[in-house]
Amino acid sequence: MTAVPDIEFRAVTKRYGAVTAVSGIDLAIPPSAFVALLGPSGCGKTTCLRMIGGFEQPSEGQVLIRGRDMAGTPPYRRPVNMVFQQYALFPHLDVEDNISYGLRQARPRLSSREISQRAGEALSMVQLAGYGRRKIHELSGGQQQRVALARALVNKPAVLLLDEPLAALDKKLRTDMQIELQNLQREIGITFVLVTHDQEEALSMSDFVCVMNGGRVVQLGQPSEIYDEPADLFVADFVGKTNLVSGKVAGLSGDLVDVALADGTVISARKRVPLSRGEAVSVSLRPESLSLSAPGSGSLKGIVRNRIFLGSTAEYAIEVPGIGSLLAKADHVIGQGNLFRPGEPVAIGFAAGAPLAFPHAKNNGTNQREDQNAEILS
């Protein structure tokens, strides 16, 4: 991509006293993309967003917006707008005055006709036409969310920043807003940067997911890449559901490793980083990559402990002696009564290439620091 990135981080570090919230991040966010910054609380994602908005200054490094270094540029001179987590709508102004707030600051001044026309368009865009004279406290949470969106987008920013915008909504509204946000982003064509700790939200809405942990970017990629090819154990575990099984490297052949599990079973897994023979590893097994069959075939044997029937799929908790409990997810096909019952013995097989082997988790230090950050930043 030759275009200038909308947002670029160059070796950005942010410290609060002794605590490092963001350490040495390099990141380029391509134009017109929907990007999610995903990570657990305290991973530095909100700090990154606030550095783009100008509410925090990096301790080291540069934040560039459309190629311009933003050092020393206050929030009110940056071509970005933010949708705040609690919306931060002005309670003493009505809906239209909230939306036109940014337009009124433009110099040279816009005519009041243009201001009210653009505010009206923004209201229609978020399907709140006719709500202009309502008071903020008369609106529902979902409507307030839309007003916050309109208030930011009416200014036609280069980048829209969204700080956990859906966290305060109930599940049904959240799903609706996810679709609406995606549609809006495609319509308007500007870059959206979304901060979220909800991996489902990140995967479902964005073109690119930037997974963060302990103040660093762990992986940047398309949602399917992040899910299918996680860069490390943290990503594999954090994004989507997975089973982590410990073992030792028994053999190496190209991209593949043979891993001896605790019960002696050897399974073939792909590796994402170099591994050596005898090294302790964790194997990530996605629930949907496990196939269940009647005893006799498959690699592992276990007993169904629990079954959760979800309609199109069923989830099974399977007790495997010597290994522990595994979660398996199977499609349910109408008419084929292939549901296993609790107590029934089953054989477990793996889709080829699905198991991924990672060096055994040793990053306790990272996790501890992360917890500290979470405490201080919350």
Add this chain to the structure above:
Amino acid sequence: MRAFVVAVFAFLYLPIALVVLFSFNAGHHASEFTGFSVQWYGKALSNPFLVEALKNSLFIATTSALLAAFCGTAAALGLQRVGARTRALFDALLGAAIVVPGVVIGISTLVALVQLFAVVNPFLASVWPTDQPPRLSLGYGSIIAAHGLFSMALVTMIVGTRLASLDRNLVEASSDLYATPLTTFHSIVLPQIMPAVIAGFLLAFTFSFDDFIIAFFVAGAQTTLPIYVFASIRRGVTPEINAIATIVLAASVLLVLLAQWQLGRRKPSP
């Protein structure tokens, strides 16, 4: 227990109720109710000394409350930007200013003002171009200064509390929407804290209007309403005094209720 509570409230409010009742007494005696009349209100308001004292009190209360509302709000805004330690120190000083007995404030303000005049007046005399230099002395100015100073602590506390509960996100949102700090202040912060500023003004007004102790020390030759009432009581309690007391009471209660209502208005949503 219940009887005790009744006794306490009776002790607190019965005298006030009696004052209000006897202000409407038709007779001359403060101890014997002979019929309903508003004649004492008329008498009170046609007494030139009393009207003069009332005017003085209104002027002093308005000026000192304006001064306190302005300076107190500025102080509360400034205190937001200092470090936690400085902040704690100032909060303690403000609290202390409010609990210091009026007598102490009165005496110390008097001493301070007299000392100040002793320095400033000769200085003014020496630099003034004409033969009649202005002479600072006790009077309006000193009462306004003393009341304003006390009330300022009150306003700073009330506005400070409101500022503390102000959503920081609103300020950031305004800044994000291209508003300069000055615009953010008058379009977002000021409207949000205005109820507290008005409440502070009203309480400051009430305090100044009712205050006797501090005013008594620094009034010089001026007479405020409470000082007038105090002086006339020495000639015996007349129903006229009851009428004035009732007016002051009604005005004070009204202002305090107004202040409460202001503070309850547009509470920042949680």
